[in-house]
Amino acid sequence: MTDQHDGVDKPVQPGGYFPRCQHTKTYAPFTRKLLADQQQDQSYQKRDTTATKEEIRVDTTEAKQYFSKHLLDWYNVHKRDLPWRRSRNPYYIWISEVMLQQTRVETVIPYFHRFVEKFPSVEALADAPEEEVLKAWEGLGYYSRARNLQAAVREVKEVYGGRVPDTQEEISSLKGVGPYTAGAVLSIAYNKPEPAVDGNVMRVLSRYFLLRDDIAKPATRIGMERLAKELIPEGEARDFNQALMELGATVCTPKSPHCLTCPVIEHCAGRMEGAVDALPVKTKAKPPRPEKRAVAFIEGAGENAGKVLARQRPKEGLLARMWELPHVLLPETIAALGPESDEAAMRCLSESLASEHGLEVEPLAPMMDAEHTFSHIHWQMRVYRCRFAGLAGRAAENGSAAGDSDDGNVFLWFGERELEQYALPNVFVKILKQAGSYRS
Numbered sequence: 122m123t124d125q126h127d128g129v130d131k132p133v134q135p136g137g138y139f140p141r142c143q144h145t146k147t148y149a150p151f152t153r154k155l156l157a158d159q160q161q162d163q164s165y166q167k168r169d170t171t172a173t174k175e176e177i178r179v180d181t182t183e184a185k186q187y188f189s190k191h192l193l194d195w196y197n198v199h200k201r202d203l204p205w206r207r208s209r210n211p212y213y214i215w216i217s218e219v220m221l222q223q224t225r226v227e228t229v230i231p232y233f234h235r236f237v238e239k240f241p242s243v244e245a246l247a248d249a250p251e252e253e254v255l256k257a258w259e260g261l262g263y264y265s266r267a268r269n270l271q272a273a274v275r276e277v278k279e280v281y282g283g284r285v286p287d288t289q290e291e292i293s294s295l296k297g298v299g300p301y302t303a304g305a306v307l308s309i310a311y312n313k314p315e316p317a318v319d320g321n322v323m324r325v326l327s328r329y330f331l332l333r334d335d336i337a338k339p340a341t342r343i344g345m346e347r348l349a350k351e352l353i354p355e356g357e358a359r360d361f362n363q364a365l366m367e368l369g370a371t372v373c374t375p376k377s378p379h380c381l382t383c384p385v386i387e388h389c390a391g392r393m394e395g396a397v398d399a400l401p402v403k404t405k406a407k408p409p410r411p412e413k414r415a416v417a418f419i420e421g422a423g424e425n426a427g428k429v430l431a432r433q434r435p436k437e438g439l440l441a442r443m444w445e446l447p448h449v450l451l452p453e454t455i456a457a458l459g460p461e462s463d464e465a466a467m468r469c470l471s472e473s474l475a476s477e478h479g480l481e482v483e484p485l486a487p488m489m490d491a492e493h494t495f496s497h498i499h500w501q502m503r504v505y506r507c508r509f510a511g512l513a514g515r516a517a518e519n520g521s522a523a524g525d526s527d528d529g530n531v532f533l534w535f536g537e538r539e540l541e542q543y544a545l546p547n548v549f550v551k552i553l554k555q556a557g558s559y560r561s
């Protein structure tokens with residue numbers, strides 16, 4: 122009888138855990154010794170997991186050969202034609218991998234084309250003003266990726282003469298380059314046998330090898346990286362790593378995986394065990410902290426007619442140096458955004474903008490609601506149409522950014538030219554589009 126599992130780690134009797142096929146009642150042709158191997162590794166011994174060394178015993182040779190061969194054969198026939206796959210230029214591959222983090226392939230493709238057209242080389246990106254890079258990234262989110270990429274590319278230009286490093290040590294020392302990006306660039310661009318393990322890959326390996334370790338834990342990732350490296354056939358790192366990513370993205374999907382078309386179904390231990398839906402095991406991250414915010418939509422008059430007042434965020438922190446509509450955090454006494462809290466929210470908006478930024482406005486009426494989720498914060502926003510009444514101590518510049526924004530007190534009237542030039546976080550682009558102020 123097939124063992125049933127609830128997706129939670131549980132101790133296994135020594136020698137008593139071998140996944141069987143649901144139909145034939147026979148054992149999988151290999152069992153796993155991954156954890157036994159990992160026991161010998163000092164770093165892995167420190168992991169916090171309930172899995173035991175008896176739990177997994179693998180004939181890795183057979184598992185590797187089967188998995189790698191069938192996966193590669195499948196990839197050679199089914200791989201998607203993606204723009205970054207037409208090149209082995211490590212700079213292009215690096216850009217694509219950074220863009221693909223947290224972002225879907227379909228979304229990335231047009232951004233990738235525009236980005237490499239605008240910044241076709243390490244030198245072009247290194248020498249570009251940050252504003253231009255952020256503008257090219259506008260809409261992709263997670264803007265620290267763009268800033269780190271440019272900082273790292275500048276180092277590549279200065280330290281490595283413009284050549285993206287091809288060793289683990291050198292590439293990993295670049296800003297923002299973690300184990301996944303390093304492995305992806307080294308393997309795809311240089312065919313080096315380095316693993317590239319992201320969430321997709323951990324899902325595939327968890328299911329195929331029936332690994333119940335919590336993939337949110339760093340120690341599990343280390344173990345997965347070792348396993349993924351063992352699986353790379355000699356001389357095939359480039360295709361194998363991409364095949365593994367491709368399987369995770371298109372077949373072994375988070376929900377309703379397409380097992381019947383999977384090239385490695387025959388020996389997939391997770392499927393034999395009926396545990397696919399419970400894998401991978403991942404503890405839930407803390408939900409983002411909700412924040413209620415009032416946003417000021419301030420239209421200009423006279424020479425600024427048709428423009429909207431924008432503020433540049435401070436040099437450091439969330440969305441550093443990006444432009445936005447001025448907004449303030451509302452107190453917790455405002456339980457919900459809506460008609461019943463408009464009066465209090467508008468009062469708070471005008472008082473906070475005046476005291477924090479020297480910006481005098483008169484909120485007139487609510488315009489729309491919006492929201493945006495960061496990894497750790499969820500902004501619930503209500504936008505109020507406001508009348509501009511003055512900017513104490515400094516005038517809002519008309520047409521050029523006014524100096525460096527250490528404290529976030531740089532304001533600028535945004536017309537079409539500024540919207541083309543400066544980067545705004547997506548949520549403000551959406552607000553401006555809905556208000557008819559942003560056309561593109």
Ligand code: SF4
Pocket residue numbers: 325328329372373374378379380381383384385386389391392397
């Ligand atoms: S058989 Fe299903 S669960 Fe197993 S690796 Fe393939 S798609 Fe994933």
